[in-house]
Amino acid sequence: MADPHIPFLHFDNVGKRYGETIAVKSVALSITPGSFVALVGASGSGKSTLLKMVNRLIEPSQGQIALEGMDVSAMAPARLRRRLGYVFQGIGLFPHFTIAENIGIGPRLEKSRLSAARIEELLELVALDPAMASRMPAELSGGQRQRVGVARALAGEPHGLLMDEPFGALDPVTRDALGEKVRELHRQLKLTTIMVTHDMAEALLLADRVLVMDQGQIVADTTPRQLLAGDGGDVAQALVAVPRAQARALADLTP
Numbered sequence: 001m002a003d004p005h006i007p008f009l010h011f012d013n014v015g016k017r018y019g020e021t022i023a024v025k026s027v028a029l030s031i032t033p034g035s036f037v038a039l040v041g042a043s044g045s046g047k048s049t050l051l052k053m054v055n056r057l058i059e060p061s062q063g064q065i066a067l068e069g070m071d072v073s074a075m076a077p078a079r080l081r082r083r084l085g086y087v088f089q090g091i092g093l094f095p096h097f098t099i100a101e102n103i104g105i106g107p108r109l110e111k112s113r114l115s116a117a118r119i120e121e122l123l124e125l126v127a128l129d130p131a132m133a134s135r136m137p138a139e140l141s142g143g144q145r146q147r148v149g150v151a152r153a154l155a156g157e158p159h160g161l162l163m164d165e166p167f168g169a170l171d172p173v174t175r176d177a178l179g180e181k182v183r184e185l186h187r188q189l190k191l192t193t194i195m196v197t198h199d200m201a202e203a204l205l206l207a208d209r210v211l212v213m214d215q216g217q218i219v220a221d222t223t224p225r226q227l228l229a230g231d232g233g234d235v236a237q238a239l240v241a242v243p244r245a246q247a248r249a250l251a252d253l254t255p
């Protein structure tokens with residue numbers, strides 16, 4: 001983990017506009033090293049846009065983002081993406097590459113190669129059988145492929161993980177197991193993690209800080225415990241109401 005006095009990420013007046021559409025209004029925010037932050041909000045509220053401005057998949061229209069004290073706009077994208085692993089829904093494995101080749105794609109773009117031992121270590125980190133290294137993506141289940149996506153994101157020994165709906169397409173049991181795994185890796189590798197999710201229950205269970213976005217702005221910034229205690233305002237509470245009602249309905253069914 002880096003110097004705890006320097007924010008892992010610092011957003012200063014960050015915004016993104018597409019013509020008349022304001023995707024992200026003006027975000028000011030600091031993220032402490034080692035935190036696990038969930039970014040939740042309705043569809044179109046600006047979550048993915050905010051996340052993608054961090055690793056420069058999208059360039060902001062205004063403001064600055066600093067990673068460990070350095071302006072990301074001044075960093076070479078390859079270096080930036082090594083420091084920040086990126087996991088997204090559907091993960092985009094190359095179908096004609098083996099699992100090992102897919103995991104090593106980032107380093108390969110920079111003309112370096114991961115050793116077989118490192119590939120094995122990465123597969124073990126995400127609880128996959130190292131023998132899967134030689135398989136093709138089509139020979140894996142959706143959950144296994146998503147684990148490969150996490151292994152690939154960890155290949156460059158990043159300081160942080162950016163995750164955009166990483167478990168969105170998975171069945172609930174696989175989704176839960178992978179969420180727990182990511183939480184464990186976050187702790188074990190002393191990462192700083194930002195996870196975009198639609199799912200407030202997932203945010204409450206995995207994150208230690210929850211940011212709620214609405215119409216391009218962060219309207220709540222609090223802990224899961226505070227959210228469950230009723231804090232965070234109307235938009236946040238409307239999102240918390242869903243898992244709360246489900247928990248109540250399940251409790252009512254319990255004999």
Ligand SMILES: Nc1ncnc2c1ncn2[C@@H]1O[C@H](COP(=O)(O)OP(=O)(O)OP(=O)(O)O)[C@@H](O)[C@H]1O
Nearest residue numbers: 018021022023041042043044045046047048049050
């Ligand atoms: N390339 C683009 N061109 C024009 N408008 C865009 C573009 N990308 C995003 N937007 C708009 O910006 C707003 C925020 O989009 P964004 O994808 O960040 O939302 P989101 O909260 O991640 O949504 P979802 O949960 O559905 O993925 C939306 O109104 C969207 O239509």
